[in-house]
Amino acid sequence: MIMSSSAMLFNHEPVHFNRFECPVQETGLTTSEIQELLSLLQEGNSASPNSGSEDSNRAVYSVDEKKLRRKKSNRESARRSRWRKKRQVEDLSNDVNRLKVENRELKNRLAVVSQKCHVTWRENDRLTSELLALRARLSDLHWNFVAMQMQSQ
DSSP states (O other), X not given: OOOOHHHHHHHTXXXXXXXXXXXXXXXXXXXXXXXXXXXXXXXXXXXXXXXXXXXXXXXXXXXXXXXXXHHHHHHHHHHHHHHHHHHHHHHHHHHHXXXXXHHHHHHHHHHHHHHHHHHHHHHHHHHHHHHHHHHHHHHHHHHHHHXXXXXXX
């Protein structure tokens, strides 16, 4: 059974060239690139010395093709990079909004706590004053009691 070399490449079966067997895996090459490589391999050493210009055209073509593929790859990479940066900016923007809401809530809680603290301080001052007044009254009562006991003796 004889299959074309490109069909064998896409079926991931061994490719036979003369007496060589090469297992082929996914390479990311286009069909035209694979066919060009296969034709180069099949030609082997049969190229005549006068075909140098033809070989140099192939080399230029493959260099140009590589440049085009590299440009395309760079564009895709730049697109992915821009997308990642956009996602990061969106995530940071969401974080900013979330933190603003949290900050507002914390400020409100702080205001409530500050108000309660102020009320507590006022109550504490009132109770301290009342304590001092009651101590003074108790002291007066104590001395009145002592004085009455001394008179009754």
